[in-house]
Amino acid sequence: MHDVVTFHRVSKRFGATVALDEVSLSVPEGQIAVLLGLSGSGKSTLLRHVDGLQRASTGSVSVLGTDLATASGTRLRALRRRVGFVFQQFHLVGGLTVLENVCTGALGGLRGPRLGLFTYPKRVRQEALRHLDRVGLTEQAFQRADTLSGGQQQRVAIARALLQRPEILLADEPVASLDPESAGQVMRLLREISAERNLTVLCSLHQVDLALSWGDRVIGLRSGRVVLDRQAAGLGRDEAMAVYSAVASVPAAVA
Amino acid sequence: MSRAVAERRTLPAPSGPGVAATAVVLAILGAGVWAAADLGINVATLVDSVGNAADFAQRMFPLDFPPVAELLRLCGTTLAIVVSATLLSVLLSVPAAVLAAGNTTPNRVARLGARAAIVLARAVPDVVLAIVFIRVFGLGSMAGVLAMGLHSVGMVGKLYADAVEQIDEGPRTAVRAGGAGRLQELASGVLPQVLPAFVSTALHRFDINLRVSVLLGFVGVDGLGFAIASAFRELDYQRGMALAFVVLVLCVLAELLSGAIRRGLTRPPTSRVRPAPGRVSPPWTASRLRRTVYGLVTALVVLASLWGAELSPAGFVDGLGTLGTTLGLFWPPETGGILPDLLAALWVTVKIALAATLLGAVLALPIGTLAARNVAPSPRVGAAFRGLIVLIRGIPELVLAVVFVVLTGLGEVAGTLALAVGAVGLLGKLVADSLEEVDERVENAVRATGATRWQVFASATVPQAAPAFVGHVLYQLDVNIRSATLLGIVGAGGIGFYLQNASRVLEFGVVTTVLLLVFALAMVVELIAVWLRRVAS
Numbered sequence: 001m002h003d004v005v006t007f008h009r010v011s012k013r014f015g016a017t018v019a020l021d022e023v024s025l026s027v028p029e030g031q032i033a034v035l036l037g038l039s040g041s042g043k044s045t046l047l048r049h050v051d052g053l054q055r056a057s058t059g060s061v062s063v064l065g066t067d068l069a070t071a072s073g074t075r076l077r078a079l080r081r082r083v084g085f086v087f088q089q090f091h092l093v094g095g096l097t098v099l100e101n102v103c104t105g106a107l108g109g110l111r112g113p114r115l116g117l118f119t120y121p122k123r124v125r126q127e128a129l130r131h132l133d134r135v136g137l138t139e140q141a142f143q144r145a146d147t148l149s150g151g152q153q154q155r156v157a158i159a160r161a162l163l164q165r166p167e168i169l170l171a172d173e174p175v176a177s178l179d180p181e182s183a184g185q186v187m188r189l190l191r192e193i194s195a196e197r198n199l200t201v202l203c204s205l206h207q208v209d210l211a212l213s214w215g216d217r218v219i220g221l222r223s224g225r226v227v228l229d230r231q232a233a234g235l236g237r238d239e240a241m242a243v244y245s246a247v248a249s250v251p252a253a254v255a
Numbered sequence: 256m257s258r259a260v261a262e263r264r265t266l267p268a269p270s271g272p273g274v275a276a277t278a279v280v281l282a283i284l285g286a287g288v289w290a291a292a293d294l295g296i297n298v299a300t301l302v303d304s305v306g307n308a309a310d311f312a313q314r315m316f317p318l319d320f321p322p323v324a325e326l327l328r329l330c331g332t333t334l335a336i337v338v339s340a341t342l343l344s345v346l347l348s349v350p351a352a353v354l355a356a357g358n359t360t361p362n363r364v365a366r367l368g369a370r371a372a373i374v375l376a377r378a379v380p381d382v383v384l385a386i387v388f389i390r391v392f393g394l395g396s397m398a399g400v401l402a403m404g405l406h407s408v409g410m411v412g413k414l415y416a417d418a419v420e421q422i423d424e425g426p427r428t429a430v431r432a433g434g435a436g437r438l439q440e441l442a443s444g445v446l447p448q449v450l451p452a453f454v455s456t457a458l459h460r461f462d463i464n465l466r467v468s469v470l471l472g473f474v475g476v477d478g479l480g481f482a483i484a485s486a487f488r489e490l491d492y493q494r495g496m497a498l499a500f501v502v503l504v505l506c507v508l509a510e511l512l513s514g515a516i517r518r519g520l521t522r523p524p525t526s527r528v529r530p531a532p533g534r535v536s537p538p539w540t541a542s543r544l545r546r547t548v549y550g551l552v553t554a555l556v557v558l559a560s561l562w563g564a565e566l567s568p569a570g571f572v573d574g575l576g577t578l579g580t581t582l583g584l585f586w587p588p589e590t591g592g593i594l595p596d597l598l599a600a601l602w603v604t605v606k607i608a609l610a611a612t613l614l615g616a617v618l619a620l621p622i623g624t625l626a627a628r629n630v631a632p633s634p635r636v637g638a639a640f641r642g643l644i645v646l647i648r649g650i651p652e653l654v655l656a657v658v659f660v661v662l663t664g665l666g667e668v669a670g671t672l673a674l675a676v677g678a679v680g681l682l683g684k685l686v687a688d689s690l691e692e693v694d695e696r697v698e699n700a701v702r703a704t705g706a707t708r709w710q711v712f713a714s715a716t717v718p719q720a721a722p723a724f725v726g727h728v729l730y731q732l733d734v735n736i737r738s739a740t741l742l743g744i745v746g747a748g749g750i751g752f753y754l755q756n757a758s759r760v761l762e763f764g765v766v767t768t769v770l771l772l773v774f775a776l777a778m779v780v781e782l783i784a785v786w787l788r789r790v791a792s
Contacts, residue, residue, distance in 0.1 A: 051432050081434035091425030093447045097537060104426075104443045108434025113442030117537060125535035142537040157429070164433050 010059035034215030043204035081108035084161030088173035094146030105163030151182025287613025319493035333478035335563030343404030352415030377409020399476030458513035507649035589764030604749035615678025623686025648680030667748030693719035
């Protein structure tokens, strides 16, 4: 299986703060890689580098064969179409219907600005409905997005990402705002979708238990450095928890 | 060991900026009192005007309404001009706001440019623009549409930019992460979030423009204002007041209608209907039907207005050709040998604004307080005072000014009283709104200690709203300075008289001088306001 994401000695600085420090890793196609770490450890920054929402200060990022350091705006948008993104706060437009929110996932493949459901081609709307079926929200299609519960909103956001027909799905703390039951549903959904479509998933999480149950691989970050990188199978809970410890006791093991 | 409890300070040490801000507020207050006294606004003046009122009422009644067809034509023309002007301001403000908002602007230069254009649009009074455009495009509608449309960008563009800056960046990031282009990002990530604010601001501006259109009639823009001006010029008070009454009714109706639409926007309905399998369009629920009908009606109104305002593209292009020559008439600024008179008149304008703000605040604070839902002794009292505020807001300041000119004679007392009463409409509303916006949990906490209604009001409600009050009063002063300038046009004192006079005798250089003086004055007030807001926060 070939690698779809490759980081080579990537560092990212915001002023004096080092958000990523010499990060090197590669993710093969179809893998679910979970990023663990404290707030501010660089998980979100790392994910945003995969999508080109942020660019590395030094080092190189290559995603689906595109070198992000040199990619033009057009190339970058073309790449973003192939990479879905799911956020902790869902990032839906509350005043729009659920279906229209899903449809915005198709914008990368459409020309020109869109406002209003009827401005999207019928085939887009049909496909959007299919994805809503997939996440179990057909009946809510024409409700306002802000009338849904957190777990439902996150499933809408996943449907929106699916409409891009992504090859990679990035999920930044997708369950951090959800109750445990909704969190389990969303993680199961991500796992199933990954299996159905051979979709590569990079997902940051807070909870070690979720990481061990749903991930193929666990990558631990502390202060922008990779301090753990192992297959989830066989990884002990205590070993994973050590990522959160204040003392840098875990050697950077390479899987 | 710390000092004994008894020796500790129980009041905070005064802070430097706090003292300075208090001093400025007290200075403005003192200036207001002095200005009112200096203008001769006292009980005797008011008693005198009661006598005049009876006299005036005699000359005003019976009201003489024009024939229905003529009346409808006048209303139609005014509404068409106001709708077209508001539409123009919206069309100009959307791109201006996108360029001016920190989060959507392409670069610093574009941002500064757009901000400057918005400030400039606000700084040039619509009456001055109307005087220029009438010179260019002739009497009629075009000048009014352009004057109000451009001037409105100063407010609409500013509020639109603020709305864009306040959006949740999340949806926008999500849309960008999906590979959307810049325009798509704006349309799908930004616009849906700001649309209610955009519509609400446009409606608000429509209300304002409707009132302003009366004033523009006095310099030659078609419609009700023009008819009112003609009637007053012929001392036909029966006709003039009848038309003013029509304007009042239109303004109150517009205020009520736009208020209802704006409230509707904040809680749009949602469809909980189960969609039919495979259906890709929202079902036709009652709410969707209603929204569609509203949309169609709006489109029809706009089309009818564009047609009714008789905007001729050819006339516009012709006018543009002579724009350069016309603007040349306004430059360089000239004093016409009456600079001392101009300065004296400007000083009177300042006094009118100060006195009117003080009197307005004295009236508006209790009225606004009683109109606030959470303070009013009973819901009925609250509703009654809200109604009073809406009614006053509906009266164009110019109509008030004309009434007071008749009651108290030509001069600054009329202008002051007109602005003071008018201030109740704006300031009263702002006071009521900021009282209603306080955190009621704090009120409940104080109430839970067994405090009386007055104690809750004094120690929980007022402290939360007080910083806003100061800002509102300064805003009212700013508004009053602009308005005080213009009321001179109908003889209510101050520099407006010279503005009108100079444009009538074609001394356009003097118009420019007056404009520059007013502009400088407004800037000084703006700077004081900005500084006070920074100190207060």
